[in-house]
Amino acid sequence: MNRRLEILRRATEVFQRQGVAETSMEDIARAVGIKREAIYYYFNGRSEILLEIFLPQSRALLHSLRGIVEAEMSPTEKLRAAIRTHLLSFNPSYLEMTVAMREPRLDKNNEKLRELRETWKDYGALWVRIVAEGQRTGGFRPNVDARTIAFGLLGMCNWLSRWFDPAGEISIERIIDDYASLAIDGIGLPVHHA
Amino acid sequence: MNRRLEILRRATEVFQRQGVAETSMEDIARAVGIKREAIYYYFNGRSEILLEIFLPQSRALLHSLRGIVEAEMSPTEKLRAAIRTHLLSFNPSYLEMTVAMREPRLDKNNEKLRELRETWKDYGALWVRIVAEGQRTGGFRPNVDARTIAFGLLGMCNWLSRWFDPAGEISIERIIDDYASLAIDGIGLPVHHA
Numbered sequence A, B: 001m002n003r004r005l006e007i008l009r010r011a012t013e014v015f016q017r018q019g020v021a022e023t024s025m026e027d028i029a030r031a032v033g034i035k036r037e038a039i040y041y042y043f044n045g046r047s048e049i050l051l052e053i054f055l056p057q058s059r060a061l062l063h064s065l066r067g068i069v070e071a072e073m074s075p076t077e078k079l080r081a082a083i084r085t086h087l088l089s090f091n092p093s094y095l096e097m098t099v100a101m102r103e104p105r106l107d108k109n110n111e112k113l114r115e116l117r118e119t120w121k122d123y124g125a126l127w128v129r130i131v132a133e134g135q136r137t138g139g140f141r142p143n144v145d146a147r148t149i150a151f152g153l154l155g156m157c158n159w160l161s162r163w164f165d166p167a168g169e170i171s172i173e174r175i176i177d178d179y180a181s182l183a184i185d186g187i188g189l190p191v192h193h194a
Helices: A003-018 A025-032 A046-070 A075-088 A094-100 A111-137 A146-158 A172-185 B003-018 B025-032 B046-070 B075-088 B094-100 B111-137 B146-158 B172-185
Strands: none
Touching: A003 A025, A003 A046, A025 A046, A046 A075, A046 A094, A046 A111, A075 A111, A075 A146, A075 A172, A094 B094, A111 A146, A146 A172, A146 B146, A146 B172, A172 B146, A172 B172, B003 B025, B003 B046, B025 B046, B046 B075, B046 B094, B046 B111, B075 B111, B075 B146, B075 B172, B111 B146, B146 B172
């Protein structure tokens, strides 16, 4: 196997097992079976490894969401599909990743970092578009700010980084249902607002 | 002024101005007007400074939420008040803080770190209680998981770390209204589900 690719695979495993924050370059080197210094021949640091892991995932997610936005579905169905796609490809290291991407150590002119930022920007913009389209065509309440709502829903999903346990009692399918229900109908009972 | 307190105040300013991720111990030392080494006499590192800034804020937030939970209000009013209190005392460095608290550098037996974790745990539990009470007394939909919903709403609010600009067009009061509306009634128009 290509050494560079091997480092990425092992790093992914170590990140998943012990969390990004708890993982040092030393840990990754040990998992690959090489010296810490040898990793620096391929990567400038942990942030660069994270970047290489997240960029293809982010590209794939953006691609899926584009398909949803352009599909023949109601705004409600699009929003539900967006929540579903996002949560199914959810990476538990997402929170650490977003923070790591702002570390001073990381070269801000790094071509891949720029692409990741563009990808996230486009991805967020598509969420806003789903909400705004629903407001325009009549499916969604027009009196809320589309960007505030879209980013709120993304935050709701991304927060799983902080609490979701894949081995726990609540399945990801249940969370998808609960969040789609919260997003569309809220937690309040309709009779309560009559 | 007490030197220790002075470091905390200057650090708070620097964190707010340039973001936690972009702030080094060197930056903080420069803001205080002392040598980098001198700060280590008072604090073990950046995470410990962050901890001392966040702990009193977190304690105050927990105290406020306890008052809301015990007040004579409907579940809907309590949820709205919880969102409001949380967003009004919102610290834009929250995301970096949660990540920093998991850094290997930070002593896991640090007494203040343990208190911060307890405080956050109790705080989250109160959010779950508001949702669960509303489900029991009939104000909220019973068919969703209270913990999933409570943590989703907290994530929605905390995500402001990533996008909210205090100098931007959308005010925090508007966001409070939009998020309370989303939480209670959802984005979907009632007629759409008739």
